[in-house]
Amino acid sequence: MTTRVTIWGELIGLPIRQYYVQAGGIRTRVLEGGDGPALVFIHGTGGHLEAYARNFAGLTPYFRMITYDMVGHGYSEKPDRPYTPDYLAEHLIGLLDALGIERAHLSGESLGGWVAAWAAAHFPERVDRLILNTPGNITNKPDVMQRVKESSLKAVREASYETVRARLEWLFYDKSQVTDELVAIRFRIYTQPGFERAMENIVAVQDWEIRKQYAWSPSWCNKIRARTLLLWTDHDPTGGLDEAELLLEWIPGSRLHVIRDAGHWPQWEKPEEFNEVHRSFLLGE
Numbered sequence: 001m002t003t004r005v006t007i008w009g010e011l012i013g014l015p016i017r018q019y020y021v022q023a024g025g026i027r028t029r030v031l032e033g034g035d036g037p038a039l040v041f042i043h044g045t046g047g048h049l050e051a052y053a054r055n056f057a058g059l060t061p062y063f064r065m066i067t068y069d070m071v072g073h074g075y076s077e078k079p080d081r082p083y084t085p086d087y088l089a090e091h092l093i094g095l096l097d098a099l100g101i102e103r104a105h106l107s108g109e110s111l112g113g114w115v116a117a118w119a120a121a122h123f124p125e126r127v128d129r130l131i132l133n134t135p136g137n138i139t140n141k142p143d144v145m146q147r148v149k150e151s152s153l154k155a156v157r158e159a160s161y162e163t164v165r166a167r168l169e170w171l172f173y174d175k176s177q178v179t180d181e182l183v184a185i186r187f188r189i190y191t192q193p194g195f196e197r198a199m200e201n202i203v204a205v206q207d208w209e210i211r212k213q214y215a216w217s218p219s220w221c222n223k224i225r226a227r228t229l230l231l232w233t234d235h236d237p238t239g240g241l242d243e244a245e246l247l248l249e250w251i252p253g254s255r256l257h258v259i260r261d262a263g264h265w266p267q268w269e270k271p272e273e274f275n276e277v278h279r280s281f282l283l284g285e
Contacts (some may be wrong), residue, residue: 006181007053014056024094027077029069034060037128038101039282041067042092044110044136044264046152046167046202048074050185051109054268058275062283063105068095070115072198074189080197082204085111085214089119096126105282106226107131110238110264111205117251118214121223129282130226133274134236134264138216138243140208148238149206156190156199164190173235173263221250228254229281231274233262257281 016033031049033056043051049067059065069076071091072083081087092115096104105128108116113135120127137144147170155167164187169175189195205211228251232244241258248254257277262269 005054005177005179007050007185010053011056014060016056016060021095021098023068023071023098024091026071026079026091026094028071028091028095028098029075030066030095030099031056031068032064032066034063034065036063037282038096038099038104039063039065039278040092040096040101040104040106041065041267042070042106042108042112042115043067043073044112045148046073046155046190046199047110047112048186048189050182051265052267054271055275055278058271059278062279066095066099066104070112072202075192078194078198078201081201082210083201084205084210085114085118086122088115089122092116092119093123093126102126103128105129105131107133107278108135109133109267110136114214114216117216117221117224120226120228121220124223124225127226130224130228131231131278131281132228132247133231133266134233134238135216135230135247136236136238136264138239138246140211140215141239142208144238145206145208145211149203152199152203153196155186156196159187159191161187170237171264172269173233173261174269177269216247216250218250221247222252224251229277230254230256231259231266231277232256233259233264233266235261235263237264255281
């Protein structure tokens with residue numbers, strides 16, 4: 001019998017809870033489970049906390065695992081302003097404050113990796129160890145910026161299961177793992193009243209005039225003092241290993257691990273290896 005991935009199938013029986021909290025004045029949706037050192041996961045552009053559904057079973061025995069909808073995303077509040085990395089990082093710090101967490105491990109995927117790195121550089125006292133998971137387009141390639149912007153806006157402005165599925169499939173190496181359930185959840189999020197404006201604010205950072213103020217650069221990456229692991233894949237559509245090599249130069253003492261046969265969501269495509277990498281790096285000496 002073939003086992004089909006379902007989000008509730010991944011979470012059933014686990015000690016988890018979903019709730020809302022005021023994080024820096026923003027009503028924020030959170031999913032939390034487990035005990036131990038705090039480990040916060042941060043999703044990517046246009047994403048939501050369900051991106052980490054396949055990681056709770058493997059990590060909650062070791063960590064207080066927290067994932068959340070970033071400001072402007074999912075079911076969190078959506079103020080009308082560009083969601084730039086500094087603003088998203090301030091929201092993250094507001095979440096830590098609201099949850100009474102002095103220091104946390106951070107693991108961010110795509111835009112979430114950018115936010116995690118920005119937080120580590122500008123709020124070093126709040127970050128323990130750092131994992132940057134396919135952080136995406138380090139060299140600001142115009143074609144990637146345009147693809148992310150256009151496909152994200154299309155998935156909202158022309159919302160259908162087909163446009164949402166196309167947006168998700170671009171992220172995956174094994175496109176069969178884009179389940180009907182995952183598409184349906186994102187479709188429901190993208191068809192919320194006012195979400196078109198939220199998506200415009202989400203993809204504002206794909207415009208160079210806004211992006212250039214926060215672009216990946218040694219000028220701020222050199223400030224990161226947290227022990228850092230770069231978690232790359234061999235089929236990431238947003239950037240190759242050449243971009244990982246740049247971050248190895250820019251972030252002092254950083255290390256690289258490559259997950260094979262995965263795209264931009266290794267946490268979903270390769271959850272066992274993804275979880276093991278997190279356990280060994282975050283709990284190791």
